Amino acid sequence: MTDRKPSSRKRIADAAREEFTRCGFAGARVARIAGEAGVNKQLIFYYFGSKAGLYEAVCASIVDAVDTYTPPAATAGPATEQLKAAVARLYTSLSERPELVSLLYDSGRGPSASRSARRIMTQLARDLEEVVSRGQGLGYFRDDADPELAAQQVVVLCAGYLGLDRERTQDPTNPAMHERWPTAVAELLARGLAW
């Protein structure tokens, strides 16, 4: 609050995250990042050494953010409601943080992106997995279902959908789909997990 303007380093990191998200590692331009951050290009090399170094720093901070992210306490009520809420949480998180989706689907194309992608995937699935397990324990869901698999299916359904061209998934002329998707995902899984 007191700092009206973040440090140069932070502004660079923020601008870089956006640029890498939009263009991928190869398509990103250091000059654009500098311009967007309002600093000299050279300052980027001063802080991060190289474009690759900057990319790795960005990946690390993204991973950090999801690692420390604690999902809200479980909603009370029947397991299907909790599942619905968990899917909505995930979908919202991914919508608000396009860098997660981008990193997931850009891995293997940037330096060391694979490892980051793996951790993000695991972390994102965790919340879901717990909800499913708990639902099983309480007898709401089939006990021969695999919670890890179900969680992965949800993550793929959400991230995979949002990873498709934004012009379509967030098409202003058809906002319906963007709204309907998470609901449909929750419904599908609820049926998949029912006895």
Add this chain to the structure above:
Amino acid sequence: MTDRKPSSRKRIADAAREEFTRCGFAGARVARIAGEAGVNKQLIFYYFGSKAGLYEAVCASIVDAVDTYTPPAATAGPATEQLKAAVARLYTSLSERPELVSLLYDSGRGPSASRSARRIMTQLARDLEEVVSRGQGLGYFRDDADPELAAQQVVVLCAGYLGLDRERTQDPTNPAMHERWPTAVAELLARGLAW
């Protein structure tokens, strides 16, 4: 058979498809494509004018291939079996043609990739959509289900999974997942569509 060696033009196009698939548009290198095709770099410009022109030609040929692709006649038997077979077909197609997945998730980053991605998506969903509709008509599936939505969910589940880092989805130390995934997808959808 008679041509033991395809034309230069074709070899360039093939090499380009692989390079763009692996590296994306921005990461692809014209020199590497030439090397892989066993031709001079200049020849690429002679045929395709520019890197962007080459990319668009590759996209067009990919779209063409899926457009003319006719899915095998429906398997006889109960709808859930047909669904299972259709999912397996889709998953196999996508595994064998990584360029489809790549194009789907690289759209918006290459010239005119969006349009191609859209057509591919639609085309891939078609087979599935028919199977679901037919299953509904025969009373196997809930008639309040939306076949288009179900088909899209299947495509996202398959393409979204294969789009994740190959080191994971096709991890040799864990080939189990690569094998299990399509089965799990079919099972999930079957439950989702059941009465």
Add this chain to the structure above:
DNA sequence: GTCTATATTTGGATAGAC
């Protein structure tokens, strides 16, 4: 820490011979 100026390298593209 931040800038100006510049070097270096890479990569897309052209000219022209054969």
Add this chain to the structure above:
DNA sequence: GTCTATCCAAATATAGAC
């Protein structure tokens, strides 16, 4: 149609002043 040689612009990176 295919090659050799070369150009030019763009992009990463360095040097050094303030």
